[in-house]
Structures are given as C-alpha cells and as structure tokens.
C-alpha cells in the first residue's frame with residue numbers, strides 16, 4: 001500500500017500526503033515523499049522504481 005514518509009532524520013510516516021512537522025528534522029516543512037515499500041524500510045521513498053531488484057527478495 002502506498003504511504004508517505006519523510007526522508008529527513010525524523011522518519012515520519014503517514015498514510016496520507018502531508019508535510020514534516022518535527023522540529024529536529026532536517027526536512028521540517030518539506031512534503032512527505034510517496035513510498036510503496038512493503039518492508040518498512042522506505043528505501044524507494046521519493047524515487048521512481050526504475051528496475052526490479054531481485055537481490056532484495
């Protein structure tokens with residue numbers, strides 16, 4: 001399921017689009033990035049998946 005994460009230091013995660021609101025975060029006030037990972041690692045947050053990566057499975 002697609003979700004939204006902050007790629008700064010806070011690691012905020014939301015099911016809906018939004019902005020980071022953590023005072024300590026380097027990306028405070030920036031938009032959360034769309035992510036569709038299923039393992040909770042958010043490795044592809046804010047990136048388009050260009051190719052399959054069979055090594056990760």
Ligand SMILES: [Zn+2]
Pocket residue numbers: 006007008009010011012020021022025026027028
């Ligand atoms: Zn943040």
Ligand SMILES: [Zn+2]
Pocket residue numbers: 003005035036037038040041042043045
């Ligand atoms: Zn994710």
